[in-house]
Amino acid sequence: xxxxxxxxxxxxxxxxxxxxxxxxxxxxxxxxxxxxxxxxxxxxxxxxxxxxxxxxxxxxxxxxxxxxxxxxxxxxxxxxxxxxxxxxxxxxxxxxxxxxxxxxxxxxxxxxxxxxxxxxxxxxxxxxxxxxxxxxxxxxxxxxxxxxxxxxxxxxxxxxxxxxxxxxxxxxxxxxxxxxxxxxxxxxxxxxxxxxxxxxxxxxxxxxxxxxxxxxxxxxxxxxxxxxxxxxxxxxxxxxxxxxxxxxxxxxxxxxxxxxxxxxxxxxxxxxxxxxxxxxxxxxxxxxxxxxxxxxxxxxxxxxxxxxxxxxxxxxxxxxxxxxxxxxxxxxxxxxxxxxxxxxxxxxxxxxxxxxxxxxxxxxxxxxxxxxxxxxxxxxxxxxxxxxxxxxxxxxxxxxxxxxxxxxxxxxxxxxxxxxxxxxxxxxxxxxxxxxxxxxxxxxxxxxxxxxxxxxxxxxxxxxxxxxxxxxxxxxxxxxxxxxxxxxxxxxxxxxxxxxxxxxxxxxxxxxxxxxxxxxxxxxxxxxxxxxxxxxxxxxxxxxxxxxxxxxxxxxxxx
Amino acid sequence: xxxxxxxxxxxxxxxxxxxxxxxxxxxxxxxxxxxxxxxxxxxxxxxxxxxxxxxxxxxxxxxxxxxxxxxxxxxxxxxxxxxxxxxxxxxxxxxxxxxxxxxxxxxxxxxxxxxxxxxxxxxxxxxxxxxxxxxxxxxxxxxxxxxxxxxxxxxxxxxxxxxxxxxxxxxxxxxxxxxxxxxxxxxxxxxxxxxxxxxxxxxxxxxxxxxxxxxxxxxxxxxxxxxxxxxxxxxxxxxxxxxxxxxxxxxxxxxxxxxxxxxxxxxxxxxxxxxxxxxxxxxxxxxxxxxxxxxxxxxxxxxxxxxxxxxxxxxxxxxxxxxxxxxxxxxxxxxxxxxxxxxxxxxxxxxxxxxxxxxxxxxxxx
Numbered sequence: 001x002x003x004x005x006x007x008x009x010x011x012x013x014x015x016x017x018x019x020x021x022x023x024x025x026x027x028x029x030x031x032x033x034x035x036x037x038x039x040x041x042x043x044x045x046x047x048x049x050x051x052x053x054x055x056x057x058x059x060x061x062x063x064x065x066x067x068x069x070x071x072x073x074x075x076x077x078x079x080x081x082x083x084x085x086x087x088x089x090x091x092x093x094x095x096x097x098x099x100x101x102x103x104x105x106x107x108x109x110x111x112x113x114x115x116x117x118x119x120x121x122x123x124x125x126x127x128x129x130x131x132x133x134x135x136x137x138x139x140x141x142x143x144x145x146x147x148x149x150x151x152x153x154x155x156x157x158x159x160x161x162x163x164x165x166x167x168x169x170x171x172x173x174x175x176x177x178x179x180x181x182x183x184x185x186x187x188x189x190x191x192x193x194x195x196x197x198x199x200x201x202x203x204x205x206x207x208x209x210x211x212x213x214x215x216x217x218x219x220x221x222x223x224x225x226x227x228x229x230x231x232x233x234x235x236x237x238x239x240x241x242x243x244x245x246x247x248x249x250x251x252x253x254x255x256x257x258x259x260x261x262x263x264x265x266x267x268x269x270x271x272x273x274x275x276x277x278x279x280x281x282x283x284x285x286x287x288x289x290x291x292x293x294x295x296x297x298x299x300x301x302x303x304x305x306x307x308x309x310x311x312x313x314x315x316x317x318x319x320x321x322x323x324x325x326x327x328x329x330x331x332x333x334x335x336x337x338x339x340x341x342x343x344x345x346x347x348x349x350x351x352x353x354x355x356x357x358x359x360x361x362x363x364x365x366x367x368x369x370x371x372x373x374x375x376x377x378x379x380x381x382x383x384x385x386x387x388x389x390x391x392x393x394x395x396x397x398x399x400x401x402x403x404x405x406x407x408x409x410x411x412x413x414x415x416x417x418x419x420x421x422x423x424x425x426x427x428x429x430x431x432x433x434x435x436x437x438x439x440x441x442x443x444x445x446x447x448x449x450x451x452x453x454x455x456x457x458x459x460x461x462x463x464x465x466x467x468x469x470x471x472x473x474x475x476x477x478x479x480x481x482x483x484x485x486x487x488x489x490x491x492x493x494x495x496x497x498x499x500x501x502x503x504x505x506x507x508x509x510x511x512x513x514x515x516x517x518x519x520x521x522x523x524x525x526x527x528x529x530x531x532x533x534x535x536x537x538x539x540x541x542x543x544x545x546x547x548x549x550x551x552x553x554x555x556x557x558x559x
Numbered sequence: 560x561x562x563x564x565x566x567x568x569x570x571x572x573x574x575x576x577x578x579x580x581x582x583x584x585x586x587x588x589x590x591x592x593x594x595x596x597x598x599x600x601x602x603x604x605x606x607x608x609x610x611x612x613x614x615x616x617x618x619x620x621x622x623x624x625x626x627x628x629x630x631x632x633x634x635x636x637x638x639x640x641x642x643x644x645x646x647x648x649x650x651x652x653x654x655x656x657x658x659x660x661x662x663x664x665x666x667x668x669x670x671x672x673x674x675x676x677x678x679x680x681x682x683x684x685x686x687x688x689x690x691x692x693x694x695x696x697x698x699x700x701x702x703x704x705x706x707x708x709x710x711x712x713x714x715x716x717x718x719x720x721x722x723x724x725x726x727x728x729x730x731x732x733x734x735x736x737x738x739x740x741x742x743x744x745x746x747x748x749x750x751x752x753x754x755x756x757x758x759x760x761x762x763x764x765x766x767x768x769x770x771x772x773x774x775x776x777x778x779x780x781x782x783x784x785x786x787x788x789x790x791x792x793x794x795x796x797x798x799x800x801x802x803x804x805x806x807x808x809x810x811x812x813x814x815x816x817x818x819x820x821x822x823x824x825x826x827x828x829x830x831x832x833x834x835x836x837x838x839x840x841x842x843x844x845x846x847x848x849x850x851x852x853x854x855x856x857x858x859x860x861x862x863x864x865x866x867x868x869x870x871x872x873x874x875x876x877x878x879x880x881x882x883x884x885x886x887x888x889x890x891x892x893x894x895x896x897x898x899x900x901x902x903x904x905x906x907x908x909x910x911x912x913x914x915x916x917x918x919x920x921x922x923x924x925x
Contacts, residue, residue: 269884290885292657292671305659305667340641340654344693347657347672373641398862401881405693408868412638412694422780423867530659530669 043557048257050282051271052264058220058232060202064148070550075223076205079116086546094454097251110191118182123245125228128208132177132184137209143169144213149203157187197453226255255554283534289346304533306546309359309451313525315477322387329521331381333371335413338526344405349527357528364510370518378417388418395445398425436474456509465489480522599914606910609903623703630685631697635704636868639695644683653695705870712786713852719790721844724797729828732805746795761788762863785864797843804836838915845908849901
């Protein structure tokens with residue numbers, strides 16, 4: 001997913017098949033610096049007041065934003081979940097635990113037939129019993145809602161009709177449920193390495209079958225997790241309460257606050273001010289970059305910093321000149337000073353030339369740097385490419401000060417190396433829809449990617465595979481399409497499960513990263529994002545548990 | 560025309576002048592309304608002082624290229640985010656260095672960065688006299704070029720608006736009937752929209768792809784887009800009061816006399832009526848310039864006026880608002896420039912109005 005964006009419906013349709021389940025690998029995550037949930041358990045308190053960024057929806061079938069997913073992690077549960085602990089760098093958050101299912105699934109040899117059994121006595125926050133058919137109905141509901149997540153389920157047998165006509169989806173034959181026995185069987189058309197990870201996304205979370213097949217926000221659908229959302233006023237506020245019917249599930253924190261009250265704002269300065277004044281306890285928004293120094297000096301102990309599994313990069317559309325030329329793409333990579341781009345984010349980033357973030361076990365830093373800042377060389381490459389003097393449209397987001405500055409920086413650098421730039425600053429709400437439309441013919445611009453799940457297919461298959469180029473809602477904004485790398489992505493995605501996390505496979509993913517970024521210069525990655533967590537003085541920041549993408553509100557505690 | 564010495568009742572200035580000459584006094588010379596207005600204006604020192612300030616602002620902005628070539632050595636859009644300045648032998652980064660370092664054992668070190676250098680007041684040998692912005696651009700250079708853009712848009716749009724308004728007001732009031740009805744409804748239609756909202760709507764729509772119809776091709780990002788948008792939205796604010804004045808004049812004797820002499824409609828409108836509303840036009844023009852500058856600033860601030868990376872005082876305030884806590888000068892300097900310009904224009908406009916017609920109550924009403 002991307003920051004504050006709704007992702008394409010089509011992208012995940014191709015998260016490729018081939019690998020058997022990575023159940024064995026699911027246990028491989030965790031490094032020496034992982035935090036266990038037990039340290040924060042049993043420190044209950046009446047109310048947590050938080051400041052939150054605005055979001056798109058508060059319905060798990062529709063929302064595709066970090067702001068909602070951070071709330072959902074303690075509210076909506078699927079059959080399986082990512083472990084609730086701070087991830088170690090390098091190991092990633094690859095471990096999956098059973099959630100509403102009793103255990104991880106039993107499967108056949110190639111992982112195309114998965115069998116889950118629900119835990120007994122589960123109830124939603126509205127008192128309804130959790131049934132096996134709710135899983136099937138939740139997936140069907142996603143189709144009916146035309147959810148941005150429906151592409152994730154295209155490998156389920158019998159989903160083709162639903163995919164062709166989402167609004168009229170009534171059955172998926174590959175999901176066989178038995179409410180009496182509480183069993184769920186999922187049949188896949190072909191093996192898919194990341195399918196269990198997909199089941200950890202909130203598009204696969206269970207909601208009661210009685211939930212209307214429309215955006216349900218006030219209140220949002222009943223939940224099977226430790227909390228439920230009792231009230232939501234878009235862009236203004238929401239309230240989260242304990243689920244009175246929740247029975248503790250091993251590995252899932254029961255939570256410390258009895259109630260979470262939130263106000264929503266996108267004003268970073270105002271957001272931080274609420275915490276400084278003690279009116280609120282936690283700031284979900286980033287700290288304002290111009291006040292970082294001041295806030296760090298005064299509230300250093302209350303601020304935590306987290307590396308996210310994200311990469312910020314410049315896309316370069318290889319279907320249109322000048323970026324159909326390798327030398328032009330290399331010129332861009334030489335022309336950008338990655339440290340300057342980190343400076344523009346106030347220091348909240350780590351420069352990178354890799355596409356995969358360092359949180360992945362498959363990450364291998366490109367050393368020595370392939371494209372050190374060298375404006376002279378960039379100019380030469382532009383001349384050699386025969387594209388000097390060409391007009392280049394630079395796209396960026398207008399309503400985010402940092403994205404805007406970075407876009408203007410890129411335009412300035414491209415002007416310096418011999419192109420004439422035309423800046424297109426678009427509102428964030430529409431930005432990715434516009435650049436994801438081939439008719440726009442966006443040549444170069446800002447983009448970022450935050451993982452949906454911790455496996456490299458979420459990066460290379462979705463963003464770098466030529467098979468995943470779409471006319472609209474295109475996430476492969478560069479239109480990357482090299483025969484050899486397409487083939488390698490497919491090969492790696494079709495390895496047997498026993499080889500999914502071997503040293504060789506890991507090295508092969510790393511080699512693919514290097515080939516695409518260095519040899520083909522398919523993108524111009526510049527930094528991995530760092531985010532801030534700001535707590536009020538009454539909170540104990542040591543309780544902060546950062547799962548791979550966000551803080552876990554349930555595990556916060558008072559001093 | 561008055562004759563002399565033919566009748567006791569027809570005592571005129573000319574008669575008085577002749578009598579004065581006979582009695583050995585100095586001859587009384589008639590003063591035109593413009594000369595009288597000029598004399599009144601010359602005596603209004605406050606208005607003249609503010610006119611001087613406005614002229615100073617204009618001259619300074621016009622000298623922006625000289626400032627670049629002799630002082631800052633950085634163009635209006637030239638970035639230098641990764642650059643340095645030298646001060647007393649010390650190398651100072653234009654943007655402070657920022658980083659986050661993750662150590663073993665989970666330690667994290669943040670060095671906040673990205674803060675631009677403040678005003679150097681000449682210590683760096685010229686560049687960054689008024690500091691740098693978030694992309695290492697010279698604030699002084701951008702302030703002057705931004706002023707050029709804002710003033711150019713303000714003055715040009717006010718001129719276009721005034722010319723169009725005069726034509727429409729004369730046509731509506733002179734011909735009346737259907738012509739008046741159509742033009743008046745057109746005024747009402749534009750008047751019905753708040754200026755800034757109409758400006759945003761038009762500015763945003765045109766800033767995406769520009770305006771390409773028939774022989775007119777205005778590319779996106781051209782200064783002509785905010786200029787024409789502002790000229791358009793202010794038309795009724797000048798057109799309506801002028802129409803009212805022309806309506807009051809069109810049945811006066813001098814118009815009837817001109818008609819009797821066989822003058823055509825165009826001649827009556829532009830040779831008889833227009834000179835009689837010229838003083839109002841002049842006052843309205845000065846007031847509309849100030850309003851046009853403010854509107855340009857507002858539109859640019861909201862992204863519907865001058866397009867980045869080109870500066871205007873509005874875009875400079877917008878760029879600076881996100882770093883108001885650390886670099887307040889980035890917003891304050893263009894804010895002060897706008898205030899000085901608009902206040903000076905308004906005070907001078909008031910002085911001009913008092914000079915041309917002390918009893919007039921001409922003003923721009925929103």
